[in-house]
Amino acid sequence: xxxxxxxxxxxxxxxxxxxxxxxxxxxxxxxxxxxxxxxxxxxxxxxxxxxxxxxxxxxxxxxxxxxxxxxxxxxxxxxxxxxxxxxxxxxxxxxxxxxxxxxxxxxxxxxx
Amino acid sequence: xxxxxxxxxxxxxxxxxxxxxxxxxxxxxxxxxxxxxxxxxxxxxxxxxxxxxxxxxxxxxxxxxxxxxxxxxxxxxxxxxxxxxxxxxxxxxxxxxxxxxxxxxxxxxxxx
Numbered sequence: 001x002x003x004x005x006x007x008x009x010x011x012x013x014x015x016x017x018x019x020x021x022x023x024x025x026x027x028x029x030x031x032x033x034x035x036x037x038x039x040x041x042x043x044x045x046x047x048x049x050x051x052x053x054x055x056x057x058x059x060x061x062x063x064x065x066x067x068x069x070x071x072x073x074x075x076x077x078x079x080x081x082x083x084x085x086x087x088x089x090x091x092x093x094x095x096x097x098x099x100x101x102x103x104x105x106x107x108x109x110x111x112x
Numbered sequence: 113x114x115x116x117x118x119x120x121x122x123x124x125x126x127x128x129x130x131x132x133x134x135x136x137x138x139x140x141x142x143x144x145x146x147x148x149x150x151x152x153x154x155x156x157x158x159x160x161x162x163x164x165x166x167x168x169x170x171x172x173x174x175x176x177x178x179x180x181x182x183x184x185x186x187x188x189x190x191x192x193x194x195x196x197x198x199x200x201x202x203x204x205x206x207x208x209x210x211x212x213x214x215x216x217x218x219x220x221x222x223x224x
Contacts, residue, residue, distance in 0.1 A: 004155070031210075040121065042202060042214030043156075058211065090155060097210030098144075103155035 002026050004104035006091050012110045013081040021076040021107050023091030031094045032074040033058075033101065034066065036087040043090060049074055050097065081111045114139045114207040118215035125193050126223045133188040133218050135177075135203030144206040145186040147177055150217075151199045159201075162186060173197070198222045 007022045025032065030051045035043040035058075045058030049068040063085060065077040074093075078085060088108050092101040115138045125131055137143055144163050148156040160171025167179040177188045186203060203215040 040216050042116070042204075042216045043212075044214075045211055048211070092156075098206070100146075100158050100161065101212065103148075103157070105153070105155045 004091055004093055004102055006089075006104040006107050008107060009105070010108045012112060013078075014112060015081060015083065017081050018077070018079050019081070021078075021089055021091075021109070023074045023076070023104060024072050025074075025091075025093040025102075026072065027093060027095070027102065028071060029093035029095050029102075030071070031097055031099075031101075032068065033092040033094075034064070034074070034076045035090045035092065036060065037090060037106070038087050046076065083111050085109065086111045114143075114205055114213050116203050116205050116213050116215035118201075118203055118218050120218050121216070122219045122221065124221040124223060127195050128192050131188075131190045131193045131197070131220070133201050133203075133220070135186045135188065135215060137184050137186065137203075137205050139205055139207050141207075145177075145179060146204040146206070146212070147171065147175070147186075147188050148202045148204060149173075149199050150202065156202065159188070193220075193222055195222045195224065
């Protein structure tokens with residue numbers, strides 16, 4: 001049972017480049033989330049989805065985009081990478097909005 | 113607005129000693145509270161949660177937490193720490209819109 005998987009584990013981008021962080025869950029959860037983790041700041045919610053085709057902004061959505069075409073997948077897109085987006089990104093899922101969230105192992109992104 | 117504060121950024125304890133990690137919250141209604149643990153290079157794992165009822169909550173790995181409404185606190189405790197408990201610990205609150213708000217984390221180091 002894989003749970004929540006994320007790819008890649010590490011990535012270095014140049015300023016202005018774009019990339020997609022992949023997230024897949026095999027628990028048939030309706031809710032999925034993207035967080036970023038900065039040192040000493042805990043996790044901040046970027047975007048979340050309550051089901052296929054439905055997404056909404058979290059606390060820090062600027063510079064990111066998401067889509068949810070299937071229940072399993074919730075990719076996060078960075079269009080024009082900036083140094084401020086250097087962070088560790090976590091994807092999570094839950095059965096409902098009130099249920100426990102299960103986290104992936106994270107993607108460490110550096111923008112130079 | 114809701115917020116979570118973990119006053120201690122770093123804590124060092126000796127193996128076998130007791131542990132208490134502090135968590136204070138601000139929220140206008142009855143909070144749903146969580147403690148997560150993050151081992152190096154890993155995602156977050158749920159230790160325990162408080163939704164209602166008994167204010168002393170038991171979790172995995174021998175951890176417990178006590179909800180004190182009068183003090184707006186949800187401190188995590190363990191009677192005897194093991195070297196494998198070295199990790200970062202996050203307190204979180206689920207509030208409006210079922211979104212999780214995280215504290216800044218406490219990094220626990222265990223001395224042999």
